[in-house]
Every structure is written in C-alpha cells, then in structure tokens.
Amino acid sequence: MASPVLPSSGVLSPLGLDSVRLAPGFWGDRVALNREVIIAHCQEWMERAGWIGNFRTLGEDPARRGARPRQGREFSDSEIYKLLEAMAWADHPALPELATTVARAQEEDGYLNTRWHDARYTDFEWGHELYCYGHLIQAGVARLRVHGEDELTEVVRRAADHICLRFMDTTETCGHPVVEMALVELYRVTGVERYLEMARRFVERRGAPALDDIPFGRAYFQDDLPVRKAEVFRGHAVRAMYLACGAVDVAVETGDAELLSAVEAQWERTVARRVHLTGGLGSHHSDEAFGEDFELPPDRAYSETCAGIGSFMLSQRLLLATGDVRYADLAERTLFNVLATAPALDGRSFFYANPLHVRVPATPVEGINQGAEGGLRSPWFTVSCCPNNIARTYASLAGYIATSDASGVQIHHHIPGEIRHDGFALRVETGYPWSGEVTVRVLEGGPARISLRVPSWASGAQISHGGATRPVSPGYAVAEGEWGAGDEIRLDLPMTPRWTLPDRRVDALRGCAAVERGPVVYCAESVGDVPELALVEARVSPPVEHLVDGVVELDVESARLSPETGDWPYTPAQETESPDLSDPEPLRLVPYHRWGNRGPATMRVWLPVPDRTA
Numbered sequence: 001m002a003s004p005v006l007p008s009s010g011v012l013s014p015l016g017l018d019s020v021r022l023a024p025g026f027w028g029d030r031v032a033l034n035r036e037v038i039i040a041h042c043q044e045w046m047e048r049a050g051w052i053g054n055f056r057t058l059g060e061d062p063a064r065r066g067a068r069p070r071q072g073r074e075f076s077d078s079e080i081y082k083l084l085e086a087m088a089w090a091d092h093p094a095l096p097e098l099a100t101t102v103a104r105a106q107e108e109d110g111y112l113n114t115r116w117h118d119a120r121y122t123d124f125e126w127g128h129e130l131y132c133y134g135h136l137i138q139a140g141v142a143r144l145r146v147h148g149e150d151e152l153t154e155v156v157r158r159a160a161d162h163i164c165l166r167f168m169d170t171t172e173t174c175g176h177p178v179v180e181m182a183l184v185e186l187y188r189v190t191g192v193e194r195y196l197e198m199a200r201r202f203v204e205r206r207g208a209p210a211l212d213d214i215p216f217g218r219a220y221f222q223d224d225l226p227v228r229k230a231e232v233f234r235g236h237a238v239r240a241m242y243l244a245c246g247a248v249d250v251a252v253e254t255g256d257a258e259l260l261s262a263v264e265a266q267w268e269r270t271v272a273r274r275v276h277l278t279g280g281l282g283s284h285h286s287d288e289a290f291g292e293d294f295e296l297p298p299d300r301a302y303s304e305t306c307a308g309i310g311s312f313m314l315s316q317r318l319l320l321a322t323g324d325v326r327y328a329d330l331a332e333r334t335l336f337n338v339l340a341t342a343p344a345l346d347g348r349s350f351f352y353a354n355p356l357h358v359r360v361p362a363t364p365v366e367g368i369n370q371g372a373e374g375g376l377r378s379p380w381f382t383v384s385c386c387p388n389n390i391a392r393t394y395a396s397l398a399g400y401i402a403t404s405d406a407s408g409v410q411i412h413h414h415i416p417g418e419i420r421h422d423g424f425a426l427r428v429e430t431g432y433p434w435s436g437e438v439t440v441r442v443l444e445g446g447p448a449r450i451s452l453r454v455p456s457w458a459s460g461a462q463i464s465h466g467g468a469t470r471p472v473s474p475g476y477a478v479a480e481g482e483w484g485a486g487d488e489i490r491l492d493l494p495m496t497p498r499w500t501l502p503d504r505r506v507d508a509l510r511g512c513a514a515v516e517r518g519p520v521v522y523c524a525e526s527v528g529d530v531p532e533l534a535l536v537e538a539r540v541s542p543p544v545e546h547l548v549d550g551v552v553e554l555d556v557e558s559a560r561l562s563p564e565t566g567d568w569p570y571t572p573a574q575e576t577e578s579p580d581l582s583d584p585e586p587l588r589l590v591p592y593h594r595w596g597n598r599g600p601a602t603m604r605v606w607l608p609v610p611d612r613t614a
C-alpha cells in the first residue's frame with residue numbers, strides 16, 4: 001500500500017496512492033503542477049545553491065574533501081531527502097540519479113552527512129544530523145512503498161542500522177524531531193522491530209532533559225517536559241508537530257494508550273487556543289514558535305508552511321487512530337488555507353511564513369531570499385524547508401483523502417477522482433470548494449457503507465441516494481446498501497459565505513471579523529480596484545458572490561476611514577463616533593490562498609468592523 005502513514009492498527013486504515021487517483025480539479029491540478037513544475041524547480045534551485053553539490057564533493061573523490069567549501073545551512077541535506085521523497089511518491093524519473101549522488105557520500109558504517117562527517121555528533125542541539133536521517137528514511141519509506149528495493153532504500157537501511165547501533169543505549173536525541181516518525185514508518189514497511197524500539201526511546205528521552213539549555217529555552221525543542229506530561233503544543237511549531245507525529249506513531253504501534261491520549265489532549269487544547277483561522281501555527285517570528293494561549297496576532301502570525309504540513313500529518317495520524325472527524329476538519333482547513341497558499345499559482349515561488357495581515361507590500365528579492373517574512377513568495381530561501389515539504393506532501397496527497405474499515409469506505413476530503421478498495425470502485429465528481437455539490441458514482445458495486453465527511457461549518461447539509469433526500473449533521477453522512485454500478489450518492493454542502501468572529505480573549509483580533517466560505521478563508525488584497533486597506537472598515541452584511549475565472553470571490557460592504565490624522569491617535573471614550581456607513585462601497589475579497597499572485601500587495605484576513613460586539 002502506497003501511503004505516507006500506514007499504522008498496523010487503528011480505527012481507520014488509509015487508502016494509498018494505488019487506491020486513490022486524483023482527477024483534474026482544485027487539488028488534482030496542484031498535484032499535477034507539483035509533478036510537472038515544483039519538483040524540477042526544487043532540484044534546479046538546490047543545484048544552483050550547491051546543496052546537491054555537497055554530496056558530490058563528499059562522494060566523488062574523498063581526496064578532494066574540503067577542496068570545495070560546503071554550501072548551505074547545516075541541515076541542507078534534509079532538503080535533498082525531502083525532494084527524493086517527493087520524487088518517490090511521484091515515481092519521478094529523476095530519482096535514481098539523485099539517489100546515486102547521495103549514495104556515494106555515505107560512509108562505510110552507514111553515516112551520512114555532508115556537514116558533520118568530520119565532526120560527528122558534536123552538536124545535538126543545532127546539528128540536525130538525526131533530523132536529516134529522518135527525512136532520508138521517509139524518502140526510503142516512500143520508495144519502498146511505491147517502487148520497492150533499490151539503491152536509495154539500501155542507503156536508508158544502512159543509515160537506520162547505523163542510528164540504532166549508535167543511539168540505542170545512549171540518552172541522546174536531536175534538537176529537531178522527525179527521526180521518530182520516520183523510524184516507525186520504516187518499521188511498518190520493513191517489520192524490523194529495532195527501528196520501532198529506537199523511535200520509542202527517542203520519544204521517551206525528550207524532556208528528561210536530553211539536550212542542553214538554549215536562549216529560547218528547552219521548550220523550543222520540546223525538551224522541557226516528557227511528551228506524556230505536556231498539556232499543550234509549545235515551542236518551535238514544526239518541531240512540536242513532528243514530535244507529536246512520532247509520539248502518535250509510537251503509541252499506536254506499542255499500544256501505549258496513555259501516550260496517545262496525552263497527544264490528543266495537547267491537540268485539543270492547542271486547537272482551542274493557539275491556532276490561526278487558516279489552521280496556521282506559530283505566533284513568534286524570532287523562534288518560529290507557538291505563542292501563549294490566545295496570542296494570535298494576524299500581522300505577526302508566523303504560520304510557517306512546514307508547521308501547517310506537520311499539523312496536516314498529525315491530523316491524519318490522529319484521524320486514523322481514533323476515527324474522530326475533528327482531525328479531518330482541521331486537516332481540511334490547513335489544506336485549503338496553508339498548504340494551498342504556500343506555492344504561487346505557477347509553482348515557481350513559495351511563502352515560508354503565512355501571516356494573516358500584511359501592512360506594507362514586500363519588495364521582490366533577487367535570487368535566494370535570506371528572510372521568511374511572508375509578504376511575497378520567493379523562488380528559494382536560505383532555509384528552504386517549505387518548498388520541498390510542499391513537494392513531498394502534494395506528491396503523497398492522494399494517500400490522505402480516504403480510508404476504509406471493516407464496514408466500508410470513508411471519504412474525508414471531497415476531491416474529484418477515483419477510489420478503489422476491495423473490488424469496490426467509486427468516482428467522486430465535484431467542483432469543491434467553489435461548489436458544495438459532491439457526487440459519488442459507483443463504478444463497481446457491492447455491499448458497503450460509504451461515509452462522506454460533513455465539515456463542521458456545513459449545517460443544513462443534505463444527502464441523497466436511492467431517490468430519497470435527508471438532512472445530515474456535521475460529522476459523517478453515511479449511505480449504506482447493496483451498491484450496483486451506476487448508483488449515485490449526492491452530498492449537498494451549504495456554501496453560503498459566513499462571517500466569523502474571534503474569541504474575545506484573542507486581543508489582537510478584537511473588533512475584527514473574517515469571512516469564510518466552505519473550507520476557504522477569504523482576505524482583502526490591495527490589488528485592482530480596492531482602496532488602501534489601512535483605511536477600510538467592513539460591515540458584517542451578507543457577502544455577494546462573483547465567479548471570476550472559476551474562482552468564487554466575494555464583495556462585502558465597506559466604508560473608507562478618513563486619512564486625516566490628529567496629533568494623537570487616541571480620543572476620550574465619550575467622543576468616539578462610529579464611521580459613516582450610510583454610503584457603503586464594495587470591498588472585494590479573494591480566497592486567501594490566491595493572494596500575492598498579482599504582485600506585491602497588502603492583505604488582511606481580519607477586517608475591522610464598527611459593530612464592537614465582537
């Protein structure tokens with residue numbers, strides 16, 4: 001089964017890339033763009049940056065080691081591995097040659113790292129050696145599941161055996177988790193139990209503590225508390241998500257119910273208090289970290305693309321383990337508003353940070369972007385984790401769409417395509433997320449329960465089959481029966497745009513409201529016939545839909561604020577007046593994921609509204 005996550009037990013079993021085929025549509029088109037453009041783009045930039053060359057320097061002629069200075073940050077090897085993983089899922093023809101380049105740099109005992117080969121394991125806090133192995137192993141898992149054994153998987157087995165030999169009986173771990181979930185998945189695909197045991201020990205070691213203190217504090221790399229003692233996700237958001245994924249994987253494979261429920265509780269508390277409307281994670285730019293509860297500033301939202309991807313991966317693991325629809329709901333929010341946002345529509349530039357408010361249009365950067373602020377997509381970054389992470393996630397996306405259990409098939413994400421399982425075949429047809437109509441046509445029938453997710457916002461949804469229509473609540477709409485070829489199930493999700501208010505404790509969002517339609521978060525963007533966003537106030541009135549090139553855009557009523565300023569931007573409370581909204585004008589909102597495609601712009605998701613009931 002070709003799936004990125006394949007637990008040996010759990011409430012639901014994923015259907016892999018061999019069971020789910022995506023057709024053209026919102027996601028099918030993006031997955032095709034990934035295969036045709038994004039993967040090659042990432043490879044080109046890593047050649048240009050010299051990161052692939054690092055492997056050649058090390059591998060081609062040991063005598064020339066050091067003759068060419070190493071390029072890139074200490075963790076750049078992981079980027080080549082993420083690209084290899086993307087190529088493996090996509091069964092991309094460029095994989096074997098790149099795998100050979102990597103294989104030649106591996107040492108006799110399985111060690112492989114272009115930065116630390118002459119100073120092995122001397123910096124666990126920042127060295128990222130085990131982190132790099134983690135991504136290497138994930139590439140190998142993908143290759144084993146899609147293709148089978150080859151040069152890459154041999155490299156991966158040797159590296160994994162080296163890790164077990166070197167670390168099984170120490171107290172060491174890596175400042176950046178990912179090796180944990182990678183080793184569990186390698187155990188799942190090979191059956192070699194020491195990989196699972198090594199992963200378990202890495203998870204349990206954290207918080208002992210296992211790492212030296214750093215200026216950000218040990219919470220930065222989740223070494224402040226043992227995983228099973230923590231109450232909320234904290235610290236560096238990508239690290240937190242990858243560690244949680246590894247903990248769930250270990251818990252599922254070892255039957256550790258306490259560990260699983262600890263991560264579930266952390267997820268629940270975090271989602272209630274520390275997640276942006278887009279599903280994005282992170283409120284601090286300095287340490288790329290979660291903020292405190294309800295610290296969710298839209299302009300300083302970090303919402304790194306990789307943290308969204310980590311959250312998407314965690315949601316999938318928790319969904320499979322528990323069958324709880326909440327995880328699929330957050331996965332969808334993250335999919336449409338972080339994962340779809342990061343790449344430009346042409347697949348040649350990317351957001352690293354995904355803030356919800358940009359005040360000043362960014363200045364385009366020539367070449368490699370040193371920063372990650374999020375005002376403008378860049379073709380490549382000094383720390384370029386996000387583009388390759390998008391590539392591998394898009395390449396494996398079909399493995400996240402549907403699941404099965406003993407009674408039938410569950411469709412969690414409404415994406416056009418075909419789903420085959422156990423002699424049963426379905427075709428999903430939909431214009432989602434612009435349309436709320438989802439039609440499931442039976443191609444090859446049999447007795448089964450077909451469950452279709454009804455998102456949490458979709459109150460008033462209906463399901464129709466066998467000539468009957470009935471209302472369905474958020475959760476799963478279940479259609480059960482003896483299906484024959486040609487039978488049809490239709491799900492109708494209400495797609496009326498809706499205004500959303502923040503929790504009153506999110507002080508950075510007081511007096512603001514946002515618009516969502518289906519799973520898509522909207523924003524105003526200062527391009528085209530749109531007034532200066534700093535001088536606009538919106539009115540919570542029904543948005544008017546416009547179909548523009550197949551995309552639903554919305555008009556809401558707004559008023560312009562005066563550009564005049566006094567000598568002090570504050571007034572006594574009794575003199576405060578509401579602005580005049582007697583002559584409203586339209587303010588165009590576009591899907592958040594499309595913003596920044598028409599040139600430098602300001603942007604905001606949360607719009608100030610005069611009604612201070614928020």
Ligand SMILES: [Zn+2]
Nearest residue numbers: 304306385386
């Ligand atoms: Zn990243």
